[in-house]
Amino acid sequence: MMDFWIILTGSLVAATCGVLGCFLVLRKMAMVGDAISHSVLPGIAIAFLISGSRDSVLMLAGAAVLGLITVFLIQMLQQSGLQSDASIGIVFTALFAIGVILISLNASHIDLDLDCVLFGEIAYVPWDTWILNGYDMGPAAVWMLGGALLLVLALIGLFYKQFKLCAFDPALAAAVGIPVALFHYLLMGMVSVATVASFESVGAILVVGMLIVPASTAYLLTDRLSRMLLYSVLIGILSSAGGYYLAKWLDASIAGAMISVAGILFVLAFIFSPLHGLAARYLKRRRLKAEAGIA
Amino acid sequence: MLSSFTSWFADPNLQWILMGSLLLGLGSGVIGSFAYLRKQSLLGDALAHAALPGICIAFMLSGVKSMGLFILGAIISGALATFGIHAITRFSRIKQDAALGIVLSVFFGIGVVLMTKIQHSGNGNQSGLDKYMFGQAASMMLSDVYLVGAVSLVLILICALLFKEFKLVSFDPGFARGMGMRTAFLEQLLLLMTVIAVVIGIQAVGVVLVAALLITPAVAARYWTDRLGVMVVFAGVFGGLSGAVGTMISGTLSNLPTGPVTVLAATLLFAVSALFAPNRGLIAKLMRRSRQRVEVRQWAGTPESGLGAAASRRYAGERSADS
Numbered sequence: 001m002m003d004f005w006i007i008l009t010g011s012l013v014a015a016t017c018g019v020l021g022c023f024l025v026l027r028k029m030a031m032v033g034d035a036i037s038h039s040v041l042p043g044i045a046i047a048f049l050i051s052g053s054r055d056s057v058l059m060l061a062g063a064a065v066l067g068l069i070t071v072f073l074i075q076m077l078q079q080s081g082l083q084s085d086a087s088i089g090i091v092f093t094a095l096f097a098i099g100v101i102l103i104s105l106n107a108s109h110i111d112l113d114l115d116c117v118l119f120g121e122i123a124y125v126p127w128d129t130w131i132l133n134g135y136d137m138g139p140a141a142v143w144m145l146g147g148a149l150l151l152v153l154a155l156i157g158l159f160y161k162q163f164k165l166c167a168f169d170p171a172l173a174a175a176v177g178i179p180v181a182l183f184h185y186l187l188m189g190m191v192s193v194a195t196v197a198s199f200e201s202v203g204a205i206l207v208v209g210m211l212i213v214p215a216s217t218a219y220l221l222t223d224r225l226s227r228m229l230l231y232s233v234l235i236g237i238l239s240s241a242g243g244y245y246l247a248k249w250l251d252a253s254i255a256g257a258m259i260s261v262a263g264i265l266f267v268l269a270f271i272f273s274p275l276h277g278l279a280a281r282y283l284k285r286r287r288l289k290a291e292a293g294i295a
Numbered sequence: 296m297l298s299s300f301t302s303w304f305a306d307p308n309l310q311w312i313l314m315g316s317l318l319l320g321l322g323s324g325v326i327g328s329f330a331y332l333r334k335q336s337l338l339g340d341a342l343a344h345a346a347l348p349g350i351c352i353a354f355m356l357s358g359v360k361s362m363g364l365f366i367l368g369a370i371i372s373g374a375l376a377t378f379g380i381h382a383i384t385r386f387s388r389i390k391q392d393a394a395l396g397i398v399l400s401v402f403f404g405i406g407v408v409l410m411t412k413i414q415h416s417g418n419g420n421q422s423g424l425d426k427y428m429f430g431q432a433a434s435m436m437l438s439d440v441y442l443v444g445a446v447s448l449v450l451i452l453i454c455a456l457l458f459k460e461f462k463l464v465s466f467d468p469g470f471a472r473g474m475g476m477r478t479a480f481l482e483q484l485l486l487l488m489t490v491i492a493v494v495i496g497i498q499a500v501g502v503v504l505v506a507a508l509l510i511t512p513a514v515a516a517r518y519w520t521d522r523l524g525v526m527v528v529f530a531g532v533f534g535g536l537s538g539a540v541g542t543m544i545s546g547t548l549s550n551l552p553t554g555p556v557t558v559l560a561a562t563l564l565f566a567v568s569a570l571f572a573p574n575r576g577l578i579a580k581l582m583r584r585s586r587q588r589v590e591v592r593q594w595a596g597t598p599e600s601g602l603g604a605a606a607s608r609r610y611a612g613e614r615s616a617d618s
């Protein structure tokens with residue numbers, strides 16, 4: 001049962017992040033996802049200081065607000081003429097530093113372990129259960145992640161066409177009257193929510209791996225967005241299950257092992273993908289050369 | 296507070312640490328300027344995360360906590376990471392930013408696995424690897440401080456000696472090649488120096504925040520000048536200042552990790568620069584814009600509409616030069 005809950009939590013993280021990650025990768029905003037995953041920390045800390053408990057709803061709200069502030073600040077700096085990666089770097093390090101300072105200043109009455117925020121403790125997930133009216137409803141993290149996944153799926157499902165167009169051709173989307181900025185901020189808000197929902201289990205740093213790596217792997221395997229979303233989720237789930245058993249075998253961090261497995265899958269796709277892999281490229285080039293030689 | 300401050304300064308040990316973090320900030324500011332111009336700001340972030348598995352493997356193989364070995368391990372894994380980023384962008388359709396993110400998170404994931412492996416095998420406390428997350432300059436060993444200071448000095452010296460070459464490679468690599476410079480070698484050297492700056496920076500501010508040491512002072516310096524020489528000096532001064540302030544505050548106030556304080560000091564310098572710098576700062580820009588608006592209104596108000604048109608043309612020209 002323990003195994004089941006942990007793998008389920010990992011899979012929920014992977015599914016939520018996998019769907020959002022596809023849009024981040026397509027919009028060339030992977031590092032913005034990285035920035036958000038770091039800069040939600042002060043939001044979590046402030047929500048914690050206000051409520052004094054791990055009230056998940058308040059935390060999600062605080063993180064979503066901070067995520068939007070991050071995106072806003074990055075865009076403001078970019079518009080003032082700064083390189084995009086430099087503005088990302090400045091904003092997320094500053095916000096992350098504020099978060100760490102807030103947590104360490106209140107370390108005495110804040111039950112929020114920095115290591116836990118950074119690396120997560122997915123192994124403890126099954127014990128932290130949600131009790132409703134005296135009934136044990138199963139791990140709280142599963143409910144929170146399930147809620148986040150439902151939210152993401154509902155929003156993406158409702159506005160699939162709009163998100164798709166914004167991802168591939170923002171200019172055209174704007175021309176046909178889609179509020180591109182609104183969908184941009186909606187996506188970023190969802191990324192922040194997904195980050196916070198997952199940070200307790202996989203940690204702030206490894207969330208970015210779950211966002212980017214499976215989505216990039218899927219990007220190498222297909223040319224259709226719908227398939228890319230599906231592959232990304234499946235690869236994420238595969239990595240979390242594989243990572244769990246790898247971690248068990250090695251007696252090491254589960255979250256780290258999940259990302260390592262995702263990395264291995266990426267390398268496999270990078271080399272052997274039938275569409276865009278190294279091997280396929282090499283074979284195609286050789287075939288072309290041979291054909292040219294005959295002709 | 297004040298007495299603890301003075302007693303802190305009287306301690307020769309801590310004077311050395313202050314000196315070390317000052318030099319470190321100086322060195323990373325200087326290197327960061329070149330990284331910024333070469334549009335590689337976030338590479339530092341990726342390299343810092345990628346250093347973790349190298350550090351862990353160095354510890355696992357040697358069994359001792361030696362900074363020199365850690366630097367060696369980090370350089371090797373940093374080189375692998377840069378190679379990985381290059382290979383991914385070169386041989387697949389994945390873009391630079393996603394490649395950075397993939398390498399960063401996968402290397403870090405492997406690093407976390409190795410780190411927990413070390414901790415579970417029992418000598419985790421002795422290795423103190425968790426210090427690498429947020430840095431603890433105030434508790435650095437004296438030999439480490441010497442090493443950090445010496446390495447930073449060497450980095451600064453190389454930058455000073457090869458300034459002209461680095462300048463040309465950063466601004467116009469094609470022309471540099473045309474001049475007969477060994478651009479590939481110079482670029483690799485700059486990359487290697489970035490890796491080294493990141494690795495010794497981890498010691499003081501930690502893995503997550505070391506990128507700020509490279510990026511923030513350099514960007515802040517960019518606001519003050521259009522000359523590379525001045526910018527590099529400014530970036531070095533900003534970096535050194537934030538390093539010193541961070542070490543002092545976290546050394547006197549307990550419970551505060553060095554890294555975040557240093558980064559916030561640098562961010563403060565950046566905010567001041569972005570607002571108040573002459574010419575490129577936000578306030579200067581707004582003042583110029585409002586002055587131009589008034590000018591345009593005056594011209595447009597005069598009966599000769601031709602002059603008004605000329606003024607608005609001039610205004611539009613300046614605006615496009617602005618952006």
